[in-house]
Amino acid sequence: MKADTLVIGYGNADRQDDGVGWHILKNLAERVGQQVPEDPGAPIEIENETVDLIFLLQIIPELAEMISHYKRVCFVDAHTADISEEISWIKLHPEYERSPLTHHMSPKTVLSISAIIYGSAPEAVLVSVRGFSFEFSQALSPQTATLSQEAVEKIWSWIITRSPSP
Amino acid sequence: MVAQKITIEPVTRIEGHAKVTINMNDNGSVDHAYFHVNEFRGFEKFCEGRMVFEMPSITPRICGICPVSHHLAAAKAGDRLMGVEPPHTANLLRELMHMGQIIQSHGMHFFQLSGPDLILGFDSDPATRNVVGLIDADPELTVRAVELRKYGQDIIYQVGGRRIHPNFAVPGGVNRALTADKREHMLAGIDKAIETTQIGLQLMKDWADANIEDIEKFAVFHTGYFGLVTPENGLELYDGDIRLVDREGDELELFSAQNYLDIIAERVLDWSYLKFPYYKKMGWPDGVYRVGPLGRLNACDKIDTPMAQEEWLTYRKLNDGKPVFQTLYYHYARLIETLFAIERTREILDDPDLLGNDILNRRFDFQGEGVGVIEAPRGTLLHHYWAKPNGQLERVNLIVSTGHNNWAMSEAVDSVAKTYVKGPEVQEGMLNRVEAAIRAYDPCLSCSTHAIGQMPIVIDVHDSKGNLVQTLKRS
Numbered sequence A: 001m002k003a004d005t006l007v008i009g010y011g012n013a014d015r016q017d018d019g020v021g022w023h024i025l026k027n028l029a030e031r032v033g034q035q036v037p038e039d040p041g042a043p044i045e046i047e048n049e050t051v052d053l054i055f056l057l058q059i060i061p062e063l064a065e066m067i068s069h070y071k072r073v074c075f076v077d078a079h080t081a082d083i084s085e086e087i088s089w090i091k092l093h094p095e096y097e098r099s100p101l102t103h104h105m106s107p108k109t110v111l112s113i114s115a116i117i118y119g120s121a122p123e124a125v126l127v128s129v130r131g132f133s134f135e136f137s138q139a140l141s142p143q144t145a146t147l148s149q150e151a152v153e154k155i156w157s158w159i160i161t162r163s164p165s166p
Numbered sequence B: 001m002v003a004q005k006i007t008i009e010p011v012t013r014i015e016g017h018a019k020v021t022i023n024m025n026d027n028g029s030v031d032h033a034y035f036h037v038n039e040f041r042g043f044e045k046f047c048e049g050r051m052v053f054e055m056p057s058i059t060p061r062i063c064g065i066c067p068v069s070h071h072l073a074a075a076k077a078g079d080r081l082m083g084v085e086p087p088h089t090a091n092l093l094r095e096l097m098h099m100g101q102i103i104q105s106h107g108m109h110f111f112q113l114s115g116p117d118l119i120l121g122f123d124s125d126p127a128t129r130n131v132v133g134l135i136d137a138d139p140e141l142t143v144r145a146v147e148l149r150k151y152g153q154d155i156i157y158q159v160g161g162r163r164i165h166p167n168f169a170v171p172g173g174v175n176r177a178l179t180a181d182k183r184e185h186m187l188a189g190i191d192k193a194i195e196t197t198q199i200g201l202q203l204m205k206d207w208a209d210a211n212i213e214d215i216e217k218f219a220v221f222h223t224g225y226f227g228l229v230t231p232e233n234g235l236e237l238y239d240g241d242i243r244l245v246d247r248e249g250d251e252l253e254l255f256s257a258q259n260y261l262d263i264i265a266e267r268v269l270d271w272s273y274l275k276f277p278y279y280k281k282m283g284w285p286d287g288v289y290r291v292g293p294l295g296r297l298n299a300c301d302k303i304d305t306p307m308a309q310e311e312w313l314t315y316r317k318l319n320d321g322k323p324v325f326q327t328l329y330y331h332y333a334r335l336i337e338t339l340f341a342i343e344r345t346r347e348i349l350d351d352p353d354l355l356g357n358d359i360l361n362r363r364f365d366f367q368g369e370g371v372g373v374i375e376a377p378r379g380t381l382l383h384h385y386w387a388k389p390n391g392q393l394e395r396v397n398l399i400v401s402t403g404h405n406n407w408a409m410s411e412a413v414d415s416v417a418k419t420y421v422k423g424p425e426v427q428e429g430m431l432n433r434v435e436a437a438i439r440a441y442d443p444c445l446s447c448s449t450h451a452i453g454q455m456p457i458v459i460d461v462h463d464s465k466g467n468l469v470q471t472l473k474r475s
Helices: A018-032 A063-068 A107-118 A143-163 B044-049 B052-062 B067-083 B086-121 B130-139 B139-160 B179-190 B190-211 B212-217 B259-262 B292-299 B304-316 B327-350 B406-420 B429-440
Strands: A007-012 A050-057 A072-079 A087-092 A123-130 B003-010 B019-024 B028-036 B222-230 B241-245 B251-256 B262-269 B277-279 B369-376 B378-389 B391-399 B459-465 B468-474
Touching: A007 A018, A007 A063, A007 A143, A018 A050, A018 A072, A018 A123, A018 A143, A018 B139, A063 B139, A072 A143, A087 A107, A087 A143, A107 A123, A107 B130, A107 B139, A123 A143, B019 B378, B019 B406, B028 B406, B044 B052, B044 B241, B052 B067, B052 B369, B052 B378, B052 B391, B067 B086, B067 B369, B067 B378, B086 B130, B086 B190, B086 B327, B086 B429, B130 B139, B139 B179, B139 B190, B139 B327, B179 B190, B179 B327, B179 B459, B190 B212, B190 B304, B190 B327, B212 B327, B222 B292, B222 B369, B222 B378, B241 B259, B241 B292, B251 B259, B251 B406, B259 B262, B259 B369, B259 B378, B277 B406, B292 B304, B292 B327, B292 B378, B327 B429
Parallel strands: A007 A050, A007 A072, A072 A123
Antiparallel strands: A087 A123, B003 B019, B003 B459, B019 B028, B222 B241, B241 B251, B262 B277, B369 B378, B378 B391, B459 B468
């Protein structure tokens, strides 16, 4: 790690708007002078003095240790119409959320494991952008593409100003 | 009492990996239960038109949990399609990475997903029936469990250079040799990984002794068993022929993965998007079989590493040398395989050829078609590609591990529901057992989307007229 701030994007970039996190991270990477392959979903693991960036298909347990070394973490994902805001910004607290059937893990759960096993959980936010289409494609829907630009500005402001919210 | 229908399902369509429907009789007992996979897999179509050399990079995106299995199966299909045999060192490195995947996946499953049920109890408070509860119950074991998974993940990183999606195996070999310092680093973690796995094995065996009645009535049924074997019918996870044995353990088939279409067929049922593979000669449903840890340990005649072999002998004594058919022993089989994977890791690391630089064979003899097979943590994974002479894919067929076990998971859900679920007021612990029947198979349904707002599980209880009479919900 080079920075004390980490942005974690996650989702499936082959399922249209589910991969909005990848597109946002690509934009953030360019702002810190890093190039990312044009192929949506291509791995992003960047360490930089301003912010570290990582993109994943889904949240995995190893993140618990990784985030324990940071002061601030921002999770970036898509959301469905169940959330009313088009760009949702939520401050997260550690809380174990059980997924009974599958391997899915939530950001709150990772924070919980980080706090319990590694003794510290960073200040964390979850930024989610509304997805409109989840078909087999690497292109964002026009609506989500527009929202993703707005989300980039908000996250960048959070990184630079170090304020708790945009 | 009126008939009820209970549905356990995710709230929205797109997170729709799976759901469970339980139809109840008028007398409060279960009439039948189904395990539905309601996510359409469109990945094969998505891959058509891509180049065969891209597939080891594209297919890991099918799954965020076992990307290495898809990565290696894609490279192996590419080997066959391009008519090229990877050098010995490349095969060792690929297998080493695969052992890392087995260790991390199995370690996570036992200690973090199923462990809470076994250690804390199926009926314990769901709020603490998880890693948090495990930490309270046994903090040292929990930290060890996390370290075991991390060790497996670290092998993938040391070999492939990336923590998550390695860009490593290619048709003809691999693109990165191993250095001596990395080899020493991996060797240093072996003893502790073995120790943790042995703790898990003792825990499992103690639990089995104390809960034998549950084991003997929890999703108990016979099938065939299916898995890769060595030329001497030993347990094999990376390469080899596929062996299919019947419920008595007698060999039905021993065949090359290239011929899988001659041996297995897939049944489509109208209540699931996931197809149901079965053994052609026996037909549907007599030809159903199981894959994964239980399937593999029943399909082989031995294990070629000493500690795992000792445990395998104990395992096979459970049914007097016959295949072990009780679903809850999947957990035991998973731990034995973890032990094997760690021992095999040491063997590979000790192989003098491992640090060689002959890692890529570019002498292609284009075949136009190829099947790649590997034993993913959850079972046999098949990638089958057809390509034009320029390497552009014309057709792709994937049979994922979870697919092979589709019938067994449905049967397990039905069996457990009938055994444990009683109406009219359905208790959380009853439904947890139904979920545990699915968890035993460790299904990987994460080829779907993962957006926020998708994961809550609701359990609706309807009476025979469709009225909602009970809802249980948790995230």
